[in-house]
Amino acid sequence: MRRANTAIRREYHMIPTLDDLLTRFAGRKWFSKLDIKDAYHQVELDESSRHITTFITHVGMFRYTRLMFGVCSAPEQFQRIVEQLLCDCPLAHNYQDDIILAAKTEEEHDQALKTVLSKLEEHNVVLNHKKCQFKVKETMFLGHNISREGVKANEVKIKAIQQFRPPKTAEEIRSFLGLVGYVGRFIPDLATKTFELRQLMTSILVQFNDDLENEPVVISYASKSLSPTERRYCQTEKEALAIVWSIEKFQLYLLGREFHYSIPFQKDLALLEDNIIRGCRLVIPHSLRPRMLQLAHEGHPGETGMITRLRDRVWWPGMNKEARKTVRECEGCRLVSRPSAPEPMTRRQMPDEPWIDVAMDFLGSLPSGNYLLVIVDYFSRYKEVCIMRKITSEDTIKNIEPIFVRLGYPRTLTLDSGRQFISSEFDNYCRARNIQLNHTAPYWPQANGEVERQNSSLLKRLKISHALNRDWKTDLLDYLMMYNTTPHCTTGKTPTELLKGKTIRSKIPSISDIETMSNIHGEAQDRDTVRKHQGKIYEDRRRHARSSEIKEGDCVLLQNLLSSHKLSTTFNPVEYTVTGRRGNRIKVIDPISGNRHERNLAHVKRVDKSDTILPSTMDPVPMASSSLIVSPATTPGPSRVPIASTLMTVSPVHRPSRCITKPSWQKDYITQITTDKSP
16 A cells, blocks of 8 residues: 555544553543454545555455555544444443443443444444453543552553563664653653653642641652753753743643642752852852952953853852843943844735835936936836936936826835925925835935845946946846846836836837737727717818829929929929839939929829820920030039029020929039030
């Protein structure tokens, strides 16, 4: 069953100890002892659990149908089952398969025995009659003789101890001590007798009865060996330890009863000539004790040093207490003593909402002469940092006001007692906005621990930036982005998620970049869609808007958005070709110069070729052949001639007679016409 026991879940049921059972036999005179035959085998196993007990033999495989010995949960289950059978009889007690019945009178015993036997017969419990005893005045139970006189050690155990051969090995020593310990309650100073080289303490439990003329009756002995640490206790500490241990040891006898304890003191005072000594130390009379304390404190030793110095030579009752008092009252020692121990930590409770309880502090100055104003939210741990050159109250207010306008005014603001924070100007600013100020104690930054920890983290990044000769302002922004988008070790959420309801985007991609998460603002989005649609219908009707049919490849004119004078035309005469359209935005190109532009559809007009006046319909005007050369405006020299004046010096081209002005897109160019003068 070794492998099966590793998987069996044990049932936790309290099995009574020997002390639990022996305390129930006080004043009993009639006893009966019953033994359940085969014990565990009288408990039937459930059909679903029998396969666990399967074992192999030379004639095949078998399994148990009854609870078997060796199952780890068997003792607790069997103890519980028998206790449930005997629950109606308070005079009967069991330890596994042994049942003992103890009563004060013969009638009480007979009635209890009848009840127990009837209950066992009702549940088909078989007894081993060879081991049963009925209605006796003395019986043996769990290795102890029980009678109307009380509990005694069994003679068989005593004889075994007397006949035990001298142990020769460590295993035999442990076996002998275990045998002696079984009857240790009847042996006074057992620990002293078995461990002569160890300091021991012994406890005796006695009872006073009126019919015994106030002479104590020993109930039990108990002894304990001291640990290495307990051996170093002073005498009073050892005596106090003995009291506590003895009460815990005999708690079953003492609970609910009034009791007294006493400790035998050693008579260790002696007379040496005319002096009283205690061991090897002088006993100091009351009149000389102040002088001894004064001499022992010369050189200003501490409490431990002074007590050690006195213990080495003298003694009187309460000497340690008076030595400690002398050290505490010494003015010199008090002035150079260690600081008082800090008070137990008081944790700040997390606020119920973000940006309600905010902390603020300055970090600096930095080598650049700047200061960092650090603001931390105690709920979300969200952090804002402002770079400042001056840290006056006026400058502080100018820097925090935009943050508070963006995130709201907090209820409380925790900060230190810096001059800019305790000024009347800053106090009036916070009062006007109903912000309560919590100033920490001077020179105690732990009271504003959250912002102090943030300052430490900031300073670490600034040191790294300075060591690598980097731009610390850029590195500061990188750190803030990293911090506000990283889950906090305490809350498990990112600061921006707790503050704003979502984690802001950073350089590291996330699933929200490719998939829309669950919509928690659906109502607002629906309202926005409806309002926008209503506004679109109204504006389209008011502006007489209509869908444009311009497509790729069409010829269009561009609107003069930057007119040079009042007589400028609405559209530029240059015809452009549409190269692409995306929604209400198009891209065009000038076929002649190759210039590209991007405009809204409202700023272009399509040119219908059927309405264009062709040159053949106009009267030809003879002119010398000419060529048009366009050079960038960056060309130096006097060759830059305004296009308007140039056009006035040449013969008209084959275009309708109209006023031509310089287009706005040609402001970055000059146009030069060169006429061929060859005959």
